[in-house]
Amino acid sequence: MNLLFIIDPPDSLKAYKDTTVSMMRAAQSRGHAVHVCGQSGLAWHDGSVGAQATRLRMTDNDEDWYRGDGHAQRSLASFDAVLMRKDPPFDLEYVTSTWLLSAAVREGARVFNAPDAIRDHNEKLAIAEFPRFVAPTLVAREPQRLHAFIDAQRDVVLKRLDVMGGENIFRVRADDPNRNVIVELMAQGGARSVMAQRYLPEIRDGDKRILLIDGKPVPHCLARIPKAGESRGNLAAGGTGVAQPLSRRDREIAEVLGPQLAARGLLLVGLDVIGDFLTEVNVTSPTCFREIQDQTGFDVAGMFVQALEAKVKA
Ligand SMILES: Nc1ncnc2c1ncn2[C@@H]1O[C@H](COP(=O)(O)OP(=O)(O)O)[C@@H](O)[C@H]1O
């Protein structure tokens, strides 16, 4: 197959831990041709969505992991599959790229994850579809509602809906002397929606990343354990990733969400689960392949490329 990966600049990817690099290596070793383009290389011209694509050949050396091998301007529909692996921010340019990708789908391109579904899923608010797995949670703009929730729950986490990597996550207790200022800053005086969620002490055992590939769970998740003195488990916030088998509850969540999400064209999803509760449904550019693969020997990238092959054949 000819595969096009839409990525951040290749030199910005850290090959020793990058999920997209693992995917590209697995694709090459299964005989596929890998091409890449940046978000800025996407364009709609003369009625068709195209990209300035560079053919890449991967090496096994993490320090020097690719060779460029020619450029070509091609329509997205001319590839066997297009993989949107650009990292957020999920800003208006990101949304614009999904509009272009939706246009490409109308021209016959196969794009994963499906651009319409990416656009429809806010990674935090998506839990609202699965309330049986969700800890007490409020999404609101009005500061008085947020305060009432803090009064009722006593110990909560406040999150912005439009950032990731542990950015702008506040733990607030009812008696926190700064709570008024935190609510003011987060909700911008009622102009911005905020998620307030009961604080889950099980975070000490990690924020579990469960990967779903075409709706099927990878058998090991990655528990991201916050570093000492930190309340956020994100690897970007210094958390340590420990691979572990899925618990019964993890499997239950995966089995309910998997088929529904896969049916929307979400080939790769990263669920975040703290204790027994679903906290996020990540669809933009889920990661953790390398950590799980290195610690368990399970070939996550191979599973992904096989699932992609099956989709393209179908
Ligand atoms: N309800 C919660 N209870 C305890 N900690 C939480 C809760 N929600 C989030 N956190 C902490 O914040 C981190 C990031 O939260 P998350 O909702 O996954 O947002 P993002 O990863 O997009 O920044 C988690 O790894 C966890 O440490």
Ligand SMILES: [Mg+2]
């Ligand atoms: Mg998260």
